[in-house]
Amino acid sequence: xxxxxxxxxxxxxxxxxxxxxxFAGDSGDGMQLTGTQFTNTSAMAGNDLSTLPDYxxxxxxxxxxxxxxxxxxxxxxxxxxxxxxxxxxxxxxxNPAALKRYLHDVKSGGTLLVNSGAFTDRGLKIAGYEENPVxxxxxxxYRVIEIDxxxxxxxxLSETELTPKQIDRCKNFYTLGVLYWMYSRxxxxxxxxIADKFKGKGKEKFAEANALALKAGHxxxxxxxxxxxxYEVGSRKNIEPGTYTALNGNxxxxxxxxxxxxxxxxxxxxxxxxxxxASEILHELSYLKHHDVVTFQAEDEIAAACSMVGASFAGxxxxxxxxxxxxxxxxxxxxxxxxxxxxxxxxxxxxxGPSTGLPTKTEQADLMQSIYGxxxxxxxxxxxxxxxxxxxxxxxxxxxxxxxxxxxxxxxTDGYLANGSEPFRVPTLExxxxxxxxxxxxxxxxxxxxxxxxxxxxxxxxxxxxxLEHRIGGLEKQDVTGGVSYDPDNHHKMIGYRAxxxxxxxxxxxxxxxxxxxxxxLLILGWGSTFGVIATTVERLRKEGKSVSQMHLRHxxxxxxxxxxxxxxxxxxxVPEINFGQLDKLLRLxxxxxxxxxxxxARGLPLKTADIMAKANELxx
Amino acid sequence: MTSTATTDTPxxxxxxxxxxxxxxxxxxxxxxxxxxxxxxxxxxxLPYKKEDYVFVSGIGCSSRFxxxxxxxxxxxxxxxxxxxxxxxxxxxxxxxxxxxxGDGDALSIGGNHFIHTLRRNPDINIxxxxxxxxxxxxxxYSPTSETGKKTKSSPLGSIDHPFNPVSVALGAxxxxxxxxxxxxxxxxSEILKAAALHxxxxxxxxxxxxxxxxxxxxxxxxxxxVKAENVLYLEEGKPLLFGEKNEKGIVLxxxxxxxxxxxxxxxIDAILKHDPKSPDPSYAFMLSRMGLDGVLPTPVGIFxxxxxxxxxxxxxxxxxDAKPDGKKADLHDLLTSGSSWTIS
Numbered sequence: 014x015x016x017x018x019x020x021x022x023x024x025x026x027x028x029x030x031x032x033x034x035x036f037a038g039d040s041g042d043g044m045q046l047t048g049t050q051f052t053n054t055s056a057m058a059g060n061d062l063s064t065l066p067d068y069x070x071x072x073x074x075x076x077x078x079x080x081x082x083x084x085x086x087x088x089x090x091x092x093x094x095x096x097x098x099x100x101x102x103x104x105x106x107x108n109p110a111a112l113k114r115y116l117h118d119v120k121s122g123g124t125l126l127v128n129s130g131a132f133t134d135r136g137l138k139i140a141g142y143e144e145n146p147v148x149x150x151x152x153x154x155y156r157v158i159e160i161d162x163x164x165x166x167x168x169x170l171s172e173t174e175l176t177p178k179q180i181d182r183c184k185n186f187y188t189l190g191v192l193y194w195m196y197s198r199x200x201x202x203x204x205x206x207i208a209d210k211f212k213g214k215g216k217e218k219f220a221e222a223n224a225l226a227l228k229a230g231h232x233x234x235x236x237x238x239x240x241x242x243x244y245e246v247g248s249r250k251n252i253e254p255g256t257y258t259a260l261n262g263n264x265x266x267x268x269x270x271x272x273x274x275x276x277x278x279x280x281x282x283x284x285x286x287x288x289x290x291a292s293e294i295l296h297e298l299s300y301l302k303h304h305d306v307v308t309f310q311a312e313d314e315i316a317a318a319c320s321m322v323g324a325s326f327a328g329x330x331x332x333x334x335x336x337x338x339x340x341x342x343x344x345x346x347x348x349x350x351x352x353x354x355x356x357x358x359x360x361x362x363x364x365x366g367p368s369t370g371l372p373t374k375t376e377q378a379d380l381m382q383s384i385y386g387x388x389x390x391x392x393x394x395x396x397x398x399x400x401x402x403x404x405x406x407x408x409x410x411x412x413x414x415x416x417x418x419x420x421x422x423x424x425x426t427d428g429y430l431a432n433g434s435e436p437f438r439v440p441t442l443e444x445x446x447x448x449x450x451x452x453x454x455x456x457x458x459x460x461x462x463x464x465x466x467x468x469x470x471x472x473x474x475x476x477x478x479x480x481l482e483h484r485i486g487g488l489e490k491q492d493v494t495g496g497v498s499y500d501p502d503n504h505h506k507m508i509g510y511r512a513x514x515x516x517x518x519x520x521x522x523x524x525x526x527x528x529x530x531x532x533x534x535l536l537i538l539g540w541g542s543t544f545g546v547i548a549t550t551v552e553r554l555r556k557e558g559k560s561v562s563q564m565h566l567r568h569x570x571x572x573x574x575x576x577x578x579x580x581x582x583x584x585x586x587x588v589p590e591i592n593f594g595q596l597d598k599l600l601r602l603x604x605x606x607x608x609x610x611x612x613x614x615a616r617g618l619p620l621k622t623a624d625i626m627a628k629a630n631e632l633x634x
Numbered sequence: 635m636t637s638t639a640t641t642d643t644p645x646x647x648x649x650x651x652x653x654x655x656x657x658x659x660x661x662x663x664x665x666x667x668x669x670x671x672x673x674x675x676x677x678x679x680l681p682y683k684k685e686d687y688v689f690v691s692g693i694g695c696s697s698r699f700x701x702x703x704x705x706x707x708x709x710x711x712x713x714x715x716x717x718x719x720x721x722x723x724x725x726x727x728x729x730x731x732x733x734x735x736g737d738g739d740a741l742s743i744g745g746n747h748f749i750h751t752l753r754r755n756p757d758i759n760i761x762x763x764x765x766x767x768x769x770x771x772x773x774x775y776s777p778t779s780e781t782g783k784k785t786k787s788s789p790l791g792s793i794d795h796p797f798n799p800v801s802v803a804l805g806a807x808x809x810x811x812x813x814x815x816x817x818x819x820x821x822x823s824e825i826l827k828a829a830a831l832h833x834x835x836x837x838x839x840x841x842x843x844x845x846x847x848x849x850x851x852x853x854x855x856x857x858x859x860v861k862a863e864n865v866l867y868l869e870e871g872k873p874l875l876f877g878e879k880n881e882k883g884i885v886l887x888x889x890x891x892x893x894x895x896x897x898x899x900x901x902i903d904a905i906l907k908h909d910p911k912s913p914d915p916s917y918a919f920m921l922s923r924m925g926l927d928g929v930l931p932t933p934v935g936i937f938x939x940x941x942x943x944x945x946x947x948x949x950x951x952x953x954x955d956a957k958p959d960g961k962k963a964d965l966h967d968l969l970t971s972g973s974s975w976t977i978s
Contacts, residue, residue, distance in 0.1 A: 057975045202973070258974040268969060275965050282725050302956035303963040307949065309724055312750035316717035319710070319747075323690070323721025326708055327729070331721070349711050439969045476706040476722070476729050479685045484654070484701050486709025487693075496656070497701065 025242045026197065031090035032246055033098035034192070037115050038107025038128075039076050040069055040083045043185035048085025050189055054202045055089040056259055056436050059248025062089040063401075063545065064261075065097035065433045065619070068373065077139040082114045091247040095400070095545030097433060099621040105188060107131060107162070109140035116152075124156045126191070128184070130163025158239055162187055162230075169229035173222045183226040190230020197245045200231060253438055260437040262401040262430035263290070266334070266360055267297035269408025271304050272440075274330045276409070277416055277448035280305040282329040284320030286313055286339065289372045290428040291362035294334040314339040318346035318359070325355040326485070328452060328475035330412060334360040337379050338368060340423075344387055347421050351391040351511065353485045354462075354471045356415035356422075358408070363427040363541075365617040374617030375428035377541050378592035380599065383423045384570045390508040392515040394418070395570040397425040399544035402437035404430060406445075407567065413448050417521075418514055419470040425569075427591075429619045430542045456480025461495030469514035519571040525579075529555060529562030532582035535632055540566040540596055543589055543620050550625040559633055569596070577604040584608065585632050589625050591615050647678035652687075654704040660695060665816035665842035666763060670702055672822040673732075673761075677705075680830050682730040689732045690719040692739040694770045696763035696842075699734035713744025716751040716760065720945075723756045727946040730830070731757070737764040741777040741797050752808035755834045756945040762799055762839050767848035785847075799839045800922040800937055804915050810836035811918065811938045815865070816843060817856045821934065828936060834944050855932060868921070868935030873905035876931045884930070892920060894930055910939045 036044045067084040074081030088098040100120035106112040108131040166184040211220035274281035285295040299308045311317035325331035365371025383395045398407035411424040453472035461483040474481040491498035539547045551563040588597040594611035652674040687705035691697035693712035700707025715733045768774040774787040782791040810832040829836035866876040874884035883905035887893040918938040925932030
């Protein structure tokens with residue numbers, strides 16, 4: 014492991030369990046890159062970690078403005094870490110706007126690393142400061158480290174052939190070097206990355222300059238006597254052996270679907286229409302043609318969903334990806350998938366709504382839309398991923414259910430999962446659940462709407478199969494034969510079959526795990542991306558000796574029977590959600606539970622430990 | 635995978651092989667019967683196996699079509715058949731994919747998918763049954779109904795300006811665009827076959843009579859007494875002639891506009907010759923505007939038939955090119971691409 018070499022520096026090294034840093038600067042300052050490099054280096058050093066990028070909503074906000082600030086938060090730890098964290102230990106401010114935008118997120122006594130070179134009269138004015146906050150005493154509650162990164166980078170690179178503008182663009186690597194020194198990180202992974210990134214085509218001068226800037230920043234940490242000390246966050250113990258990579262939720266969904274397609278032995282088809290924050294899944298899969306992935310950028314959300322229905326009819330593992338308002342448009346096609354009983358996966362990367370709402374911000378308010386948002390009796394299994402990397406396994410699970418039960422399946426992720434990343438242990442194909450595909454091929458026995466006794470799934474008979482020519486469609490079908498039928502009793506029977514088919518899935522899913530005792534005073538029950546923050550809260554409360562447990566739902570519809578049973582074993586059940594209580598309503602409806610307390614906070618941001626902690630303590634009395 | 639399959643069926647298929655054998659639920663006398671018969675007659679002449687045919691439809695009278703065909707069929711949702719057909723064709727280029735749709739289905743609710751399908755040029759055959767009325771919802775005006783049309787939803791006359799489907803298809807740069815009249819069975823079959831053999835999206839507008847809600851909409855093109863004056867048959871390389879004895883023809887006036895003349899007045903060489911392969915779509919567009927004013931005859935036949943790579947050929951070429959050794963890439967390599975590290 015890349016433990017830092019012991020150096021005889023005068024500064025003392027302090028061991029820390031966890032550090033939360035946010036790199037922040039102008040959109041052009043390369044903060045996402047800096048954050049990602051820091052993350053990867055920390056991961057290779059054996060830390061657990063969790064990240065949260067924050068891009069500006071505007072495509073190109075004016076330089077130096079608060080609206081144009083780009084941030085990348087990373088929590089890295091020697092223990093398990095579930096969230097990027099509530100409060101920052103360190104805020105790196107490449108300009109005054111970054112300070113203005115994020116200061117309120119820094120914990121009291123936290124560190125502000127400020128690029129003083131950008132705190133000019135003009136820079137301060139664009140950010141909306143009348144006085145320089147570094148000098149006016151307003152930052153007295155923090156530890157402020159001022160470094161003129163702009164000038165120091167220029168000085169370090171003065172011998173290179175770069176123009177002043179090109180040199181200025183290297184200041185993020187200088188900053189990274191300083192942080193690597195502060196947190197005893199190894200420079201080598203980033204030096205390797207730089208060498209690889211700029212390899213060939215005469216870009217070596219940029220590689221050289223960036224490497225020089227990184228090393229200069231690191232050397233500055235060694236020599237400048239402005240630091241009180243450096244820190245070390247050790248590697249995690251008890252990590253499952255294996256090959257790891259860092260995944261964000263969108264990439265994890267894309268790779269999970271490719272893995273599912275491989276497991277099922279049929280090619281993947283994605284029909285999609287660009288929408289924030291789901292577009293990246295389309296981008297990722299569009300690169301994977303060498304994995305037999307067919308991607309289709311449709312003319313609209315409706316066509317995207319319809320192309321998925323067509324691809325499923327034709328025998329591919331069919332997928333569409335979207336976000337809230339896009340799911341609303343896909344509703345009718347999903348209903349067609351329900352009555353045609355074809356397998357397909359619909360991924361909804363939830364964002365703030367209603368309507369366009371907060372397109373770049375996160376929310377979990379599409380649960381009701383997913384479960385109930387179709388005309389007629391149209392039950393569709395709904396799953397939610399709990400962390401960025403777990404999106405991979407959730408996608409495989411969605412595909413498994415879709416194919417086994419011949420049904421559309423909705424997988425919910427959200428903006429926070431989509432963009433946040435964490436380490437992922439790469440599984441082998443054999444470790445993934447089985448996805449058996451057997452296309453119908455026997456004309457002697459084939460009936461379009463005969464059913465598997467166990468799953469109630471109808472056969473998947475694809476065009477091109479001799480003797481199995483048949484018609485399906487949105488009109489109600491006669492049991493077994495699949496002919497059009499307006500018979501009242503037949504309709505009742507068919508919607509009954511479709512409902513029962515979905516109900517049976519409840520016995521084919523894993524029971525939700527309980528973190529803590531399986532009975533007690535308080536259960537904190539969540540779904541989706543709030544897993545991490547609830548886990549962190551429960552861990553803290555249990556350390557305080559309180560009777561608190563966590564249960565987290567991956568399968569929202571249908572639900573495992575254990576959910577209802579568990580609710581009864583606790584005095585109170587707290588349900589924190591980034592909405593106004595949708596799971597809470599669902600549980601009341603399903604289980605007639607009256608010990609539920611909803612905690613709905615929808616600010617377009619992940620929940621904070623503090624929010625849940627306060628409510629939990631109130632309930633614990 | 636290629637877009638055209640070859641048949642190795644030893645037994646020659648017949649019209650009967652494509653009859654699903656169920657009661658057809660169209661109103662007696664509906665033009666749809668003739669179209670169904672023409673399609674069932676034409677398919678045995680095409681180089682596909684029976685199991686390779688897929689008919690996809692939207693909603694409306696026309697969209698019941700797949701139920702009556704003994705092929706793979708999918709009766710889907712309103713206006714979306716082209717998008718569903720797109721998913722079928724993109725994943726299974728070897729199939730022969732057909733869309734049955736109506737003027738409301740394709741041009742109102744499905745207008746977006748209609749134009750984008752033509753633009754992309756997948757090898758899909760679109761049959762648009764145009765009766766200029768909403769039949770299944772019982773008689774409201776459609777996007778092809780004439781302005782001033784009195785219907786249940788336009789008691790004072792429709793104030794909508796109508797679409798001319800052939801013009802719209804040309805605007806979307808479709809590669810095969812044709813028009814036929816339902817009662818002209820032989821012509822329908824002939825154009826249908828050309829459409830099916832065209833590599834790329836073929837669009838066929840079929841003027842179709844709705845006996846119940848819009849009877850006689852095309853009488854001027856079907857009644858024996860006036861048909862010859864009002865219909866102009868487009869044939870590749872042949873002059874644009876019409877009239878009982880082909881005594882009239884079309885020339886371009888000094889402004890480049892089509893004008894009807896007597897052949898004997900100008901000589902046969904002065905008459906425009908039909909060129910559906912003209913790369914410039916403006917000629918076909920000019921033809922598509924004829925007949926609207928009631929002065930010039932309405933052209934039927936193939937307006938445009940040009941070559942352009944199909945969507946699925948380009949798509950699958952990209953997939954093939956992405957696999958230089960022809961083999962699917964390794965999943966584990968994919969999952970560990972980017973930065974990865976090992977913990978033992």
